[in-house]
Every structure is written in structure tokens, then in C-alpha cells.
Amino acid sequence: MTIGQAFLLGLVQGVTEFLPVSSSGHLVLLQEWFGFTESLLTFDIFLHLATLIAILLFFGRSLFAVTLKEWILVALGTIPAVVIGLAFKDQIEAMFMATTFIGIELIITGLVNFYIDYRVKHPVKESPLSPVKSLLIGVAQAVAIIPAISRSGSTVAAGMAVGLEREAAFRYSFLLAIPALAGAGVLQLKDVVEAGGLGEIAIIPFAVGGVAALVSGLLSLGLFRYVIIKAQLKWFGWYCVILGGVLLLKSLV
Numbered sequence: 030m031t032i033g034q035a036f037l038l039g040l041v042q043g044v045t046e047f048l049p050v051s052s053s054g055h056l057v058l059l060q061e062w063f064g065f066t067e068s069l070l071t072f073d074i075f076l077h078l079a080t081l082i083a084i085l086l087f088f089g090r091s092l093f094a095v096t097l098k099e100w101i102l103v104a105l106g107t108i109p110a111v112v113i114g115l116a117f118k119d120q121i122e123a124m125f126m127a128t129t130f131i132g133i134e135l136i137i138t139g140l141v142n143f144y145i146d147y148r149v150k151h152p153v154k155e156s157p158l159s160p161v162k163s164l165l166i167g168v169a170q171a172v173a174i175i176p177a178i179s180r181s182g183s184t185v186a187a188g189m190a191v192g193l194e195r196e197a198a199f200r201y202s203f204l205l206a207i208p209a210l211a212g213a214g215v216l217q218l219k220d221v222v223e224a225g226g227l228g229e230i231a232i233i234p235f236a237v238g239g240v241a242a243l244v245s246g247l248l249s250l251g252l253f254r255y256v257i258i259k260a261q262l263k264w265f266g267w268y269c270v271i272l273g274g275v276l277l278l279k280s281l282v
Contacts, residue, residue, distance in 0.1 A: 030072070032234050034063055039238030042076040043083065043245030047203075048253050049145070049182030049265050051138050054131050057176060058276075072235065077214040079239040083246030084203055084210070095204065105160055106167035106201070107208045113171040114216070121174055129280040134177030135273030141182045142266030148189040149260040156192040158201060165191055170205055177273075180209065181253065182265075195257050203250070 030038075041059055045052035056073075085092065114121070169187035173180040181202055188198030256262055 030231065030234050032237050035072070035231075035234035035238035036241050038072070039076055039079065039241030040245050042238075043080060043242035043247075044249045046080045046242075047083075047181055047246055047249040049138065049142050049179040049185070049262065050269055051135065051177045051179040051182075054135055054138075054177030057131060072238065074214050074218055075235050075239055076242045077210050079242035080246045081207065081210040081214070083243050083250065084206055086243075087247055087250045088200075088203070099158075099204070102158055102160065102163040103201075103204045103208065106163040106170065106205050107212075109164065109167040109171035110174060110209060111212065114174050114212075117174075121176070129277060130175075131177045132273045132275075132277030132280060134175055135269045135276065137273075138177060138179045138182055139266045139269030139271075139273060141179060141186050142262045142269060145182065145186045145189060145257070146260055146262035146266065148186070149195055149257060149262070152189070152195075153192050155194050158193060158197065162188075162191045162193070163201075166201065166205070170209065179269075180206065185257065196254075199254055199257055 038056065038059060041055050042052055045055045166184050166187040169183040170180055172178060173183040184202040184205055185195075185198045188201055189195060193201065256265070
């Protein structure tokens with residue numbers, strides 16, 4: 030992996046991890062474009078760490094204001110993803126290899142964006158977060174384990190569907206991302222260790238990719254909050270639908 034490839038992978042990871050367009054789907058496509066055949070698990074772990082740090086920096090001191098009750102609701106919302114991720118790990122990983130699946134799932138992500146855009150303009154009666162709502166949003170996050178289904182888009186859409194105000198849905202979505210990213214990193218680390226260790230770490234490409242993921246992640250978090258407030262999610266919707274349609278046609282031809 031060259032420094033340029035590491036930079037581009039980090040950039041794409043940081044941007045797409047937090048914008049509602051699916052980081053996993055884009056990284057699969059990018060790695061296929063580069064023609065990578067070797068495992069990038071160690072590098073993926075590093076990028077997950079960089080994006081996790083981006084969340085911590087973005088929310089900053091406000092994380093210290095999160096109450097114990099809120100952390101309990103975050104823990105509840107994390108349960109569905111843990112159960113689904115462990116139970117169907119092999120089947121989910123197989124989906125990463127199929128361009129047809131990626132195309133269909135990107136189209137679904139596009140429809141999720143259209144829904145968020147509509148719900149921002151036509152909100153349901155607002156109500157506070159509850160254990161039941163946390164679990165429902167957690168189910169949406171579990172579904173987003175499927176490659177090319179956006180985690181951020183799915184959780185924000187679910188939050189607004191159950192009555193959270195747009196800023197509250199955004200906030201809870203990314204509080205949920207903290208254990209999700211940490212858990213994904215731990216699972217990947219386990220796979221790496223079982224495969225024989227972390228292997229050789231190319232310090233400069235890893236550093237370049239990590240910084241790119243961190244900086245672009247911070248910017249994309251701010252952009253996502255802005256477009257939710259301004260109700261401009263339809264543009265992400267059209268992007269995902271068009272890209273998904275192109276991939277689907279390509280796989281069928």
C-alpha cells in the first residue's frame with residue numbers, strides 16, 4: 030500500500046463513516062479499484078481508532094455531561110448490534126464480496142436519506158429517549174452492519190421516526206457509534222491475532238491514513254449536523270441511489 034493509497038483510504042473512511050453514505054460500501058469499492066488482494070485488517074483497525082478519536086474530539090467536553098442514564102440507554106442500544114454481529118458474522122462478511130449486494134444496499138441507504146429529509150420537514154410529535162426507543166434505534170444500527178447500509182443514516186432515521194428531535198437523534202446516533210467503533214476494532218483485532226499477529230506496520234502510510242481519517246471525520250461530523258438542521262439529506266439520497274444503480278447494472282451486465 031502506497032502513501033497515496035493510504036491517504037485516500039483514510040479520507041474515504043473519515044468522510045463516509047459519519048456522512049449517511051456508508052463507509053463499508055465505499056471502502057470495499059475503493060479496495061477493489063486499487064486491486065488489493067492482501068488483508069488490510071490491521072490498517073482498518075487503525076482507521077477505526079482514528080474515527081473513534083474524531084467523535085471524542087467533536088463532542089469534546091459535552092461527553093462529560095452525558096448522564097449515567099444516557100450511557101445506560103447507549104448500552105441498551107448497543108445490544109442488538111452485538112447479538113446480530115456475533116450471530117451472523119460469517120454471512121455478513123460474505124456480503125462484502127458481492128457488488129450486487131453493495132448496489133442494492135446503497136440504494137436502500139439512499140432511500141433512508143430521503144426519509145430523513147422528509148422527516149426533518151415533517152416531524153412527528155417529539156418525545157424524549159426511552160429504553161424502548163433505544164432498543165429500536167439499536168436494531169437500526171444492527172441492520173447497518175450489512176455493508177453499504179449507512180450506520181449514521183439508519184440510526185438518525187430511526188431516532189426521528191420514534192420522535193426524537195433532529196439534534197437529539199444526531200447526538201444519540203454518535204454516542205452509539207462510540208461502542209460500535211470500539212467493538213468493531215476489538216473484533217478485527219481478534220481476527221488479526223488469530224491469523225498470526227499484527228504483521229508489519231508501515232508507519233508512514235498508517236500515520237497518513239490515520240490523520241486523513243481523523244481530520245475528514247471531524248469535518249464530516251460537522252457537515253452531517255449542518256445538513257440535518259438544514260434538511261438537505263436528499264442530495265446524499267440521490268448520490269447513493271445513483272451509485273447503487275450503476276453498481277447494480279454493472280453486476281448484472
